[in-house]
Amino acid sequence: MVKRKWKEIFHNFDKRPTPSRCAILEVFEEEKSHLSAEEVHERLKQKRKKVGIATVYRNLDLLSRMGILRRVNFGDGREHYELVQTSETHHHHLVCVNCGKAIDYSELMDEEREFLNRLEKELEKKHGFQIQSHQVYFYGLCEKCQ
Amino acid sequence: MVKRKWKEIFHNFDKRPTPSRCAILEVFEEEKSHLSAEEVHERLKQKRKKVGIATVYRNLDLLSRMGILRRVNFGDGREHYELVQTSETHHHHLVCVNCGKAIDYSELMDEEREFLNRLEKELEKKHGFQIQSHQVYFYGLCEKCQ
DNA sequence: TTGAATGCAAATAATTTGCACGGAT
DNA sequence: ATCCGTGCAAATTATTTGCATTCAA
Numbered sequence: 550m551v552k553r554k555w556k557e558i559f560h561n562f563d564k565r566p567t568p569s570r571c572a573i574l575e576v577f578e579e580e581k582s583h584l585s586a587e588e589v590h591e592r593l594k595q596k597r598k599k600v601g602i603a604t605v606y607r608n609l610d611l612l613s614r615m616g617i618l619r620r621v622n623f624g625d626g627r628e629h630y631e632l633v634q635t636s637e638t639h640h641h642h643l644v645c646v647n648c649g650k651a652i653d654y655s656e657l658m659d660e661e662r663e664f665l666n667r668l669e670k671e672l673e674k675k676h677g678f679q680i681q682s683h684q685v686y687f688y689g690l691c692e693k694c695q
Numbered sequence: 696m697v698k699r700k701w702k703e704i705f706h707n708f709d710k711r712p713t714p715s716r717c718a719i720l721e722v723f724e725e726e727k728s729h730l731s732a733e734e735v736h737e738r739l740k741q742k743r744k745k746v747g748i749a750t751v752y753r754n755l756d757l758l759s760r761m762g763i764l765r766r767v768n769f770g771d772g773r774e775h776y777e778l779v780q781t782s783e784t785h786h787h788h789l790v791c792v793n794c795g796k797a798i799d800y801s802e803l804m805d806e807e808r809e810f811l812n813r814l815e816k817e818l819e820k821k822h823g824f825q826i827q828s829h830q831v832y833f834y835g836l837c838e839k840c841q
Numbered sequence: 842t843t844g845a846a847t848g849c850a851a852a853t854a855a856t857t858t859g860c861a862c863g864g865a866t
Numbered sequence: 867a868t869c870c871g872t873g874c875a876a877a878t879t880a881t882t883t884g885c886a887t888t889c890a891a
Contacts, residue, residue, distance in 0.1 A: 565890075628880085747874070773854085
């Protein structure tokens with residue numbers, strides 16, 4: 550069940566929704582969370598899909614460039630990826646500085662969205678940047694580690 | 696001119712303000728910007744200070760754990776570091792998705808600070824996290840790449 | 842049949858580690 | 867004398883690349 554929307558995006562990019570690519574997307578749908586390349590590869594193995602690690606890397610990159618996935622970064626020395634949910638205007642991360650656990654936070658306050666939009670406009674004017682997206686990270690101690 | 700405050704911190708951590716450590720801090724004072732380990736190493740060479748790359752890595756890590764430096768991350772596959780001082784209250788980054796150029800934005804709007812503090816409180820309550828700091832990244836096209 | 846996609850192994854790049862030495866306390 | 871900090875080189879980890887093969891339009 551690879552979504553029609555995705556098929557369309559593949560078509561727009563002149564890329565094919567190959568078995569490996571679909572399998573990778575399935576993994577993300579099932580996990581509903583951020584994963585590293587190695588983790589994706591692991592999940593695929595568990596599902597008896599044989600996809601080489603190089604292909605995983607190549608496709609995570611492709612899917613990010615196509616805007617289906619988004620790269621996120623928790624400072625643990627490897628890239629993580631997550632599904633871009635179109636419904637979600639933004640996306641925050643809470644990272645535990647002790648155990649490294651990272652949880653996603655995507656509830657949305659109107660006020661918050663409005664504020665960040667305003668801030669983006671301001672920055673565009675001030676720095677000549679054309680801003681496309683943003684990410685917010687909060688660092689601290691999770692419940693267990695306090 | 697390694698600041699008294701830093702000496703104190705070294706002392707609190709039972710660590711010594713060695714020549715390499717001071718030289719590294721000097722580099723950051725002069726640059727007033729984020730640097731990768733390799734860049735720090737390069738600057739040290741230019742200043743005729745001979746510090747091995749392993750020592751640079753070890754000390755960037757140490758200085759981060761001591762709270763003098765902060766790790767920042769631009770998704771280019773390597774860690775960057777910056778002085779915590781320069782960005783006390785908060786610190787934003789504008790990253791060009793085309794050329795990778797990353798500029799720092801540390802001007803501060805009262806409104807902005809207040810807003811993020813409020814948001815932190817909210818998240819602490821909702822997720823049981825004890826938040827210590829945050830980082831905000833904006834992604835888009837810089838002036839040249841538009 | 843032709844270019845796109847993949848697997849595998851080798852190559853790179855960034856960072857970490859083991860170990861012996863030198864210097865400060 | 868002891869232990870911290872360091873340099874060097876080797877090891878590890880994450881990611882990328884070259885190339886021959888396979889696959890799909």
